Amino acid sequence: MSDVKLKITDRDGNIHNIKAPVDMSMNLMEIIRSYELAPEGTIGVCGGMAMCASCQCYITSNHKLPLMEDEEEAMLSEALNVTEKSRLGCQIIITKDLEGLECEIAPEE
Amino acid sequence: MIKTDILIIGAGPTGLFTVFEAGLLKLRCHLIDALPQPGGQCSEIYPKKPIYDIPAYPEILAGDLTKKLLEQIKQFEPSYTLGERAEEIIKDKEGMFTVTTNKGTKHQAPVVAIAGGLGSFEPRKPQLDNLAKYEEKGVEYIIKDPEIYRNKKVVIAGGGDSALDWSIFLANINADVHLVHRRNEFRGALDSVEKVKELKNQNKINIITPAEVIELKGNKKLNSVVVSHNEGKKEIKVDHFIPLFGLSPKLGPIANWGLDIEKNAIKVDTYDYQTNIPGIFAIGDINTYPGKLKLILCGFHEATLMCQSAYKIINPGKKYILKYTTVSGIDGFDGSRKEAPKSVVQAINE
Numbered sequence: 201m202s203d204v205k206l207k208i209t210d211r212d213g214n215i216h217n218i219k220a221p222v223d224m225s226m227n228l229m230e231i232i233r234s235y236e237l238a239p240e241g242t243i244g245v246c247g248g249m250a251m252c253a254s255c256q257c258y259i260t261s262n263h264k265l266p267l268m269e270d271e272e273e274a275m276l277s278e279a280l281n282v283t284e285k286s287r288l289g290c291q292i293i294i295t296k297d298l299e300g301l302e303c304e305i306a307p308e309e
Numbered sequence: 310m311i312k313t314d315i316l317i318i319g320a321g322p323t324g325l326f327t328v329f330e331a332g333l334l335k336l337r338c339h340l341i342d343a344l345p346q347p348g349g350q351c352s353e354i355y356p357k358k359p360i361y362d363i364p365a366y367p368e369i370l371a372g373d374l375t376k377k378l379l380e381q382i383k384q385f386e387p388s389y390t391l392g393e394r395a396e397e398i399i400k401d402k403e404g405m406f407t408v409t410t411n412k413g414t415k416h417q418a419p420v421v422a423i424a425g426g427l428g429s430f431e432p433r434k435p436q437l438d439n440l441a442k443y444e445e446k447g448v449e450y451i452i453k454d455p456e457i458y459r460n461k462k463v464v465i466a467g468g469g470d471s472a473l474d475w476s477i478f479l480a481n482i483n484a485d486v487h488l489v490h491r492r493n494e495f496r497g498a499l500d501s502v503e504k505v506k507e508l509k510n511q512n513k514i515n516i517i518t519p520a521e522v523i524e525l526k527g528n529k530k531l532n533s534v535v536v537s538h539n540e541g542k543k544e545i546k547v548d549h550f551i552p553l554f555g556l557s558p559k560l561g562p563i564a565n566w567g568l569d570i571e572k573n574a575i576k577v578d579t580y581d582y583q584t585n586i587p588g589i590f591a592i593g594d595i596n597t598y599p600g601k602l603k604l605i606l607c608g609f610h611e612a613t614l615m616c617q618s619a620y621k622i623i624n625p626g627k628k629y630i631l632k633y634t635t636v637s638g639i640d641g642f643d644g645s646r647k648e649a650p651k652s653v654v655q656a657i658n659e
Contacts, residue, residue, distance in 0.1 A: 240597075241573025245427055245558055247603070251354055252557055274496045277468040278555040280436060282491065309433060309557060 204296055207261075209304040210237045220294045229255035229289035232305060242308050248290035253279030255289035256306035263301050265292060280309050311390065313339035315619050316408055316418035318395045318563075321349020323593030323608030324424035325378040325387075330616040332385030333634070336623060337642065339416060340387055341408065343394040343429040348375035350426055364606060374605075384641025390414050394429050396562045404588055404622075420588055420619040423575060424608070425595040427558035435466065435552045439525050447531025448550050457549075458484045464534050464545055466522050467553035468492055473501040475553065480513045487515045487545055489522055489536055517543075525550065560595075572597050581618035582611045588622060590615045 203219040206228075210216065220231045229244045232255070246252040250271040256279055259265060265287065268276070272291045276282050286306065292298075315331050317324045320342035328338040344353050348371075356372030363369055369377075393410035398421065400406050408416045432450035434440060440448060452458075452475055459482045465472050468490040474497075476488045488505070495502055508514040520538035525531060533546045560573060569576040569585045574597035577583060582590050592615050593608035601607075620629060638648030 239572060246350075246354070249355060249358070254557075270496070274469055275555070277490075277492055277496050278433065278553075280433065280554070 204294060204299040204301070206231065206298065207300075207302040208232060208235075208237055209302075211305050211307060220298075222294055222296050224294075226294050227290050228257060228287075228292040228294065228303070231294060232257075232289060238305055238308075243305070244290060246290075250275050250288050250291055253288065253306075253309065256281065256286055257289045257292075257303040258283060258285040258306060259287055259301070259303045260285060261300060261302040263298055281306050310407075311339055311388070311414070311416045313337050313388070313416070313418045314623055315339075315420045315422055315616075316341070316406065316416050317422045317424055318342075318408070319349060319424035319426055319593070319595070320344070320347035320389065320391070321424060321426045321593065321608075322351055322374060322378055322605045323426075323612050324349070324422070325375070325382055326609050327422055327424060327592065327612040327616065328382040328385050328387040329378075330613045331619065332382065332642070333632070333639070334616055334620045334629065336616065336619060338385070338387050339390070339418070341390045341393060341395050341410060341416065343392070345392040347379060347389065347391070348372070351375045353430070360605065362604065362606060384639065384643050384645045384647075386642045390416065394561065398566050398589075400586070400588070406588065419623050420590070422612075422615060422619070423563060423584075423589065423591040423595055424593045424612070425560075425563060425591075426593060428560040428563070428595070429558070430556040431559045431561065432552075433554040433557045435522065435554065437522065437525055443525055443527060443531040443550070446529065447527065447548065448525070448552070450552060452551065455479065455482065458482065460484065461548040462546060463487070463549045463551060464489060464522065464536075464547050465551045465553060466490070467555075468495050468497075469553070469555060470497040470501060471555070472553040473497040473505050475551065476514055477501065477504050477508060480508050485515075486513070487517060487536075487547075489520050490516075490518045491521055493518045522550065522552070563595075574601075580614075582615045583618060590619070 202223045206218050206220050208216045218235050233244050243254050245254040272288050314336040315338045317327050317340045320340040331338050351371035352375045359368045393412045395408050396411045397409045406421050458479050462485045464487045465476050466489045476486050480486045509516050520536050522534045523537045524535035526533045533544050534550050536543050575591035577591050577596045579598045582592050584591050592611040594603045640646050
């Protein structure tokens with residue numbers, strides 16, 4: 201199967217059940233942008249280099265996620281509205297292990 | 310007053326390449342950038358990262374791309390206003406634009422090209438009531454003159470390199486430093502982390518973690534901050550509160566220039582990337598149009614087309630036709646000339 205199902209809550213609290221391809225090397229931030237779940241210019245501003253925090257998400261399901269690299273940790277230690285569930289969407293590559301992942305897009309800074 | 314033909318706002322790759330295309334049309338350029346050096350994101354954010362989609366460069370570091378662009382435009386003698394942010398634009402009756410920076414430098418040109426990328430990088434501000442009230446009255450996001458903190462009580466918030474580095478620096482000039490961070494661990498260069506630990510052990514830096522500044526108190530100026538941490542709330546008397554939470558890109562004052570904005574970008578006509586205000590163009594990552602892709606190579610294309618229209622605005626009625634650099638060579642404003650070597654032809658005499 202080349203898609204996984206994700207449940208994404210946008211910044212207005214609306215829930216979106218979407219399909220994300222696993223064979224396009226896309227990350228969570230890009231999936232959110234491709235479905236236009238957050239306005240352009242308010243997400244993925246740095247292009248996905250973990251250099252802004254505009255794609256911060258709260259991962260609310262118990263999926264095993266790739267470990268944070270230094271750049272993501274550093275950004276999340278400076279960003280606003282950070283909780284223990286915070287991750288940068290741009291650092292989470294969509295794989296079949298993410299089937300059923302649930303997340304909320306963090307508020308805009 | 311700095312006068313030029315095309316005033317370029319933003320000295321990233323698109324802005325720099327504009328100088329080249331304008332130069333071919335004998336148009337001079339001046340660039341304004343809020344950052345202290347040219348290159349935009351390529352030199353400020355990711356100079357050591359490779360780019361793989363610049364045509365004919367299988368791989369080039371962003372910093373090297375900047376260097377090569379600077380080399381390519383050198384003969385067109387661009388001038389710069391660096392470390393200043395374009396703040397205000399006024400168009401006079403003759404259609405001439407005057408752009409003033411935050412430091413008051415004035416620039417005049419018949420054509421303005423906004424190549425501002427993500428916008429200007431502004432300090433990320435904590436969400437605190439009354440924050441604006443105390444800005445420059447005890448709250449500073451950027452340390453301009455470290456000397457003003459000598460022997461003063463300072464609370465620094467943040468957990469990255471800049472929070473660590475400034476804590477060390479200010480502790481060393483006898484400031485009474487409290488470093489407040491939301492997490493227990495700090496992430497910074499190994500040296501800085503070690504140094505902060507050492508200063509903490511010498512009681513020269515007071516570290517409060519995991520904690521957050523939640524309230525600012527004062528009258529005309531900041532007097533104290535309230536910090537929330539494990540053991541409850543604590544009020545700390547301060548002279549200065551310095552939140553150091555990194556930088557975040559903002560469209561900034563350009564958003565108030567009367568330009569059509571869509572999706573946090575400037576709407577343009579794809580004929581020549583002109584905005585709704587004739588004479589103001591927007592090129593590179595800062596513009597939007599149907600099908601827009603934020604790629605450096607698209608910025609180069611947009612800059613090239615834009616310069617053709619700029620020529621017509623600056624030289625109304627003056628004929629020109631596109632020439633190829635291989636055929637015509639390049640005449641720099643510095644008197645230099647580059648051209649293809651002539652091939653040597655010789656007849657065989659028998």
